[in-house]
Amino acid sequence: MMKENLIIGVIGLRFAGLPIANDFAKKYPVLIYDMEEEFGGNPQSGHASYKLLDGSTIEILVDPERLSEAGLLIIAVPVTISVSKHPDMSLLLKACQVAGSHMKKGAVVIISSAVYPGVTEEKCIPALERYSGMEAGKQFFVGFSPDDLREQTDSPAASKPPKVIAGQNTAVLDYITDIYEDIFGNKVHKAVSIRVAEAAELVGTVQQTVNTALMNELAAIFKLMEIDTQDVLRTAAVKKDFLKFSPGFSSNYGKSQDSYQLTHRALAVGHHPEIILSALRVNDGIGQTIANAIIKEMNQLNLPLQSAAVVVLGVTNKEDSSGIEKSKVFDMIEELQQFGLQIQVADSLANPEQVELEFGIRLTPWEELSPANAVILAVPHKKIREAGWKPIKKLLKNDACIVFDIKSVLDKKSKPESLNLWRL
Missing domain, CATH: 1.10.1040.10 (N-(1-d-carboxylethyl)-l-norvaline Dehydrogenase; domain 2)
Structure with missing residues (x-):
């Protein structure tokens, strides 16, 4: 475990690998192997949070063989949940195969995927040993540091929580601490064990x-x-x-x-x-629950469901984000479509091609939206929050229509008197 002339290797791009690489590239040379080929060799095509820093010397590897140059390997791939609601470890174990097949003797491997307690020691270490032919704790070493991309992406540095780190023994933990403090300063928390860090x-x-x-x-x-x-x-x-x-x-x-x-x-x-x-x-089930509440409200207003025009604003996972994976807004739309509503969908941040490919829904540019009987403000991005009622009113056929403000971001006091407002 040497720090001199250290090269960092990162396995995975889409999940959290590129932001992690950007952090470590401030101090160390970084190599990334993109297992999923999510960016087609061009990480600059992704969301702003997933782009290379200007002037970065990060190398994107086409072949994983050069990972053998890295003294510290960080595995940052997603563990998804199957239809049966169980963790799918296949990509994580594949990443362990890649790391084990190419890492050099003395390397430190850090698991950076959110996993249940025991995964690192019970699944990752055996896989690393099998594919490397080496023994953990003697010829290579293992640590854990969960990605905090979801909490930190849009946060200012001062408000970011400390990085949690753990090692399989005290020597490994001290080594990881030394490297992480180079990047994150004193905002590093040492967990007493890998299982504690996984659980936390x-x-x-x-x-x-x-x-x-x-x-x-x-x-x-x-x-x-x-x-x-x-x-x-x-x-x-x-x-x-x-x-x-x-x-x-x-x-x-x-x-x-x-x-x-x-x-x-x-x-x-x-x-x-x-x-x-x-x-x-x-x-x-919140998507279906909200959809049924919307149908009930529209029925009470005597709006003809088979011909009513509805605009849905926002489909991403959260405000001011472009991610659409597992968004419950699509569940709501699917449920509403069962009632024959004429639905238009707009989102300035979501990728139109991705939305249509994955959900069969065509996004309509805001300026092309037709006047509607109802507007569902599902995911209010910053521009909508700041604009308030004015752009919403322009989307409605008249003041007797209804607005469903799911997140309650519109000012109730400034609502046009004859307009109907529903809030969760």
Whole structure:
């Protein structure tokens, strides 16, 4: 484990590899091997957060053989959740095969994928040993540092949380700490073990999953009571112990992905995680739940569902993001289409080709949208939040129409008097 003339190798681009490479390239030469070929050899074509830094000396490898030059290898590939709600480790294990087949003696391998406790030691290390022919802890070494891309991408440096790191023994942890402090300064937290670090990565995401589900259930209850949920939450926020969460579509599909990691492991060791599984069911079905509420409201307004024109604004996973993976907005649209609504969809940040390829939905440029009976503000990006009611009103046929403000970002007090407003 030598730090002099150290070269960093990163396996994976799309998940978190390129942002990780950009961080380490500030101090070290970096080689990336793009297993998924997600960028077609041109990482500059991706989202802004996934582009090479200007003047970067990062090398994108076509062949993984040069990974043997790296003294530190970081595996940053996604662990997805299958249809049966179990973690799919295939890409992670394939990355371990690549690393094991090409790493040099004495290398340190860091797993940077969000995984349930035990994956690094029970699955990754055996795979690395099998393909390298070397023994972990003697001829190569292993650590863990979860990617925090989902929390940090749009955050200023000062507000970013410390990087969590762990090693299979004290010497490995000290070595990893020395390198990570070169990049992140004193914002590095040393976990007592790899399993603790793996578990800690999941705790915060499970909290968000459960709390979002709670807010969605409260919103449904308050709607039946004809109480404005946002009025309730603003009032509740004056309480000292109030935790700020809002109802609506999950802000990041990775949260539920991570929660399923923990439920999978919990069931495997003999515990049925009732609260987490219940929360996941609520959040997984939120698209259909919101769609049914919209249909009910439109029926009460006597809008003809078979011919009503509806505009959906925003389809991405969260505000000010281009990601569409597992977005629950598409579930809502699919449910609405069952009722014969004439739906137009607009999103200035989503990739139109990707949306049409994956979901069969054609995005309409804002200026080409036809006047509608209803506007569903599903994912309010910054421009919409700042513009307020003015552009929304232009999309409606008249003031007797309805706006479904899922995230409650429009000012209720400045609503046109005859316009109908529905909030979750």
